[in-house]
Amino acid sequence: MRILLVATYELGQQPRSLGGATASLRERGHEVRIVDVSVDSWDPALAAWADEVAFSVPMHTATRLARDLARSVDRPVRAFGLYADQCTDFATPADWDAPLPARDLLPPLDRYLRLEHAGEQLLVGSVLATHGCAHRCRHCPVPVVFDGRIRRLDEAAVLADIAQLVDAGARHITFEDPDFLNAPPHSRRIVAAMHERFPQVTFDCTVKVEHVLRHEPLWPELAAAGCLFVVSAFESVDDAVLERLDKGHTTADAARAVGVLRAAGIEVRPSWLPFTPWTTRADVVSLLDFVYDHDLVGSVDPVQYSVRLLLPRGSLLLALPELTPFLGPWDDERSTFTWSSPDPAVDELQQRIAALVDSDDDIVSVYARVRQAAGAPPVDLSRVTTGRPRLTESWFCCAEPTELQLRAVT
Secondary structure (H helix, E strand, C coil), rough: EEEEECCCCCCCCCCCCHHHHHHHHCCCCCCEEEEECCCCCCCCHHHHCCCCCEEEEECHHHHHHHHHHHHCCCCEEEEEEEECCHHCCCCEEEEECCCCCCCCCCCHHHHEEEEEECCCCEEEECCEEECCCCCCCCCCHHHHHHCCCCCCCHHHHHHHHHHHHHHHCCCCCECCCCCCCCCCHHHHHHHHHHHHHHCCCEEEECCCCCCHHHHHHHHHHHCCCCCCEEEEECCCCCHHHHHHHCCCHHHHHHHHHHHHHHHHCEEEEECCCCCCCCHHHHHHHHHHHHHHHHHHHHHHHHHHHHCCCCCCCCCCHHHHHHHHEEEEECCCCCCEEEEECCCCHHHHHHHHHHHCCCCCCCCHHHHHHEEEEEEHCCCCCCHHHCCCCCECCCCCCCCCCCHHHHHCCC
């Protein structure tokens, strides 16, 4: 069978998902072609060649874009990845993956994001060490699929994937695991082996606040092995919201996590969920103040200030009685149950901030405009530290697509 694999958006990274599906399908004797519409234009002739067209849907943004593009396809459509079961209105879910992705069909790394660090821009590759997550944060789509389970990938396969990325020019590796310290011994072995073989290669990973604190003695070791920064889901500075989300940390814990990582020479890049049914304007100001007070302005991509709670089918939050008064119907187009704030001014603020952050302006200027929109008092932005290590892609897996992204698939 001839199968066209399509990626729409994978956080600016070369789409590992297409490589994994390619390897799996080739093992079954299928002929495969791929297209990543985040870097190449869609050509209807690609679908005309195929017997089936399969979309990678590892996150919300990719799902929104895949749904729009699938309207133009006159072949049987499949979806694979974390959101596959959210796509049954336009695709049949599929389960294709392989421990060692076949990357030979993928666009080269120099067409994707870079690491900005120490005045250089370096090529980046992304890998997985585990599937799933051991936690059940209520707002997260991962527990909907994995229900607190994790699966460790074969260490030799992970290292082989890192090797092929380094051979392709990568000088920095992003571990895409929902939480890199779900299986600490496994992750430590992979990092140690990677550092031994490729001592000049740096990396970043995603780790929950509670794991940052629980494994405090581990961070100097990871820093010595090349860890430049950690993405951590701080989400909110309202402890009542954090409890509803079952995050396992408090605002004070998040502040301590910043200190723990920086003491080891590692930066933190928080992700946020500013807009929930319980958000007030004062909460938004408090979040912006937290970012400023902990010198995180230069470490937070502005899109984070606009993120609004998504409620996919099966979301653990749907069982929370406190959500019921705000809940609306399912929206097929947006792949979420709808909800409204009890204060319409907060919904309007989210929309204003979303428009502000869709900008190429520098991170400090956008932060200043977001503060102004939220009614927060001015602060001395000359104190902000910039130039910390970061990836050049600033969008986010749980953000709505930009107009530019939507135009690429319509």
